[in-house]
Amino acid sequence: MQANITTQIQDNIAIISFFHPAGNSFPSSQLEKLTEELHSIGKLNTVSLIILKSEGVGAFCAGASFDELLAVSNLEEGSKFFSGFANVINAMRKCPKLIIGRAHGKAVGGGVGLLAACDYVFAHENATIKLSELAIGIGPFVIEPAVSKKIGKTAMAEMTLEPTAWKNANWAHEKGLFSKVFAKIEDLDENLTTFSGLLASYNPEALLEMKKVLWEGTENWDTLLFERAAISGRLVLSDFTKKALLQFKK
Template sequence: MGTIETFINNSIATITFYHPSSNSFPSSLLQNLTDEIYSVSKNDDVAIIVLKSAGNGAFCAGASFDELLAVSNYEEGGKFFSGFANVINAMRKSPKLIIGRIHGKAVGGGVGLASACDYSFATQKSEIKLSEIAIGIGPFVIEPAVSRKIGKIAMSEMTLNPTAWKTSKWAFEKGLFSEVFETIEELDIRLEEYTNELSSYNKEALLEMKKVLWEDTNHWDSLLYERAAISGRLVLSDFTKNALEKFKK
């Protein structure tokens, strides 16, 4: 079912998620990540949060295909897609700045997680793709987070070309990635340097900056769940069921 692990050192909380299927997310793991973000956010000893995934392969492959295939009714579908809504809202509401370590490829919901980070580090292998429309649904839940970072035009470019990977250079130029490095080793050196410096700043100033960064997003409390309901309905279509079977094979 995957794992969520948190390590706190020098006021920096590092949350690491893992799943054997390319760090994809079944609903239980999404809920665990949401709970962990809320828990760490309440810790007064923590100044900033680093969000990362395990391994050297994909950063995040998005939603679990096995669980998507198992959805049998509208309620189940809406509940599953609400998992990503919960995580993004937890990241948005957290009083801590969240730094993303996007070491590898990100698909679908993985792009949503990267977009919900306040600052992010990536490598040249950190390609991104929004493949949802190719399987009969769409990146409805994560769209507000993605569009907020890269703009509606760039988001639509990704969405309407669902089989094409966008390079880390493209993501950097559009504003999704803050810094890009050739290797994971170089990324981690810079990440440690950056987080140590950032965590030493006035916590109250960091909190106020977080509020500024997420101004005008309070309506996401309802918007993301309305979007989840759309995906929950579409995932029941024959088109999507057949497409998921093909992708799985």
């Protein structure tokens, strides 16, 4: 199957789905497509709500594409790649539609960032999370503001400084990353459908104003996230990171 971003619109709800054969990871092209789709859907008066999900039964999102990280050869390329995640997170926070995440499986690195940038998240109990960046010589710099906004600096530090440790879905729920956790996918989807249908029936202007309230104080992210991307772009060039990425691939 080919990597893709697809959108279905029904009953004022846009369902954006992403897929990549390597664990629903994100190369630059996928990040650009997702950013463009969020901007496009955000302009539609016929849409009141967005559901963000990934395809398959494996990982929700494995984060950045290791192949593309290994191919980075200079600072400009590195900064540009990590700016892709900055663009997506900024598109999600500035999108005039509330975004509901559906996490059916594991999320790593940038995948955790995507869930943190959602306004509400329904998760399966298999949706364990991990920030593995330090283990490969970089750090979760671009996604940190979004993750810290959801779970706080203390929990963010716990995840970051334990880059090989998985946190289970109940931990993510207790910390505020997940809004609801379900033992069965069928229950997750049934509750997601009911919740999103009811939310989409409310006054669109009220939903828009609520979105603004939820993201108050993040206006500096238009600059901050790209400054963070430059840090990651520099670190990914190190010998430590190149060796670590090759080891992870093996």
